[in-house]
Amino acid sequence: xxxxxxxxxxxxxxxxxxxxxxxxxxxxxxxxxxxxxxxxxxxxxxxxxxxxxxxxxxxxxxxxxxxxxxxxxxxxxxxxxxxxxxxxxxx
Ligand SMILES: [Zn+2]
Numbered sequence: 001x002x003x004x005x006x007x008x009x010x011x012x013x014x015x016x017x018x019x020x021x022x023x024x025x026x027x028x029x030x031x032x033x034x035x036x037x038x039x040x041x042x043x044x045x046x047x048x049x050x051x052x053x054x055x056x057x058x059x060x061x062x063x064x065x066x067x068x069x070x071x072x073x074x075x076x077x078x079x080x081x082x083x084x085x086x087x088x089x090x091x
Contacts, residue, residue: 007019008021008022009085010034010036011052012039012059012086013034013059013082014084014087015034015036015082016082016085018032029042029043029045030042031043033068034067035067036068037056037059038068039055056083064079064083066079
């Protein structure tokens with residue numbers, strides 16, 4: 001279960017190991033919660049109207065803390081480096 005092909009990157013924080021694409025090709029949210037930043041696709045975006053950027057700014061402001069209690073942060077997790085993988089691509 002280590003195939004990178006099945007992993008998806010969180011567009012909010014850059015976390016690279018989401019199990020599903022955040023949004024399907026049809027545009028629906030996955031309802032997966034990013035274990036890193038806590039953003040839930042299909043809920044935070046569709047229901048709460050929180051943009052990726054707004055959630056990211058909040059996450060950064062709160063110290064870029066690992067969100068999930070059930071899923072552990074990767075070894076040598078570097079939120080800054082992770083964020084840099086998506087930071088430039090978002091409006
Ligand atoms: Zn995230």
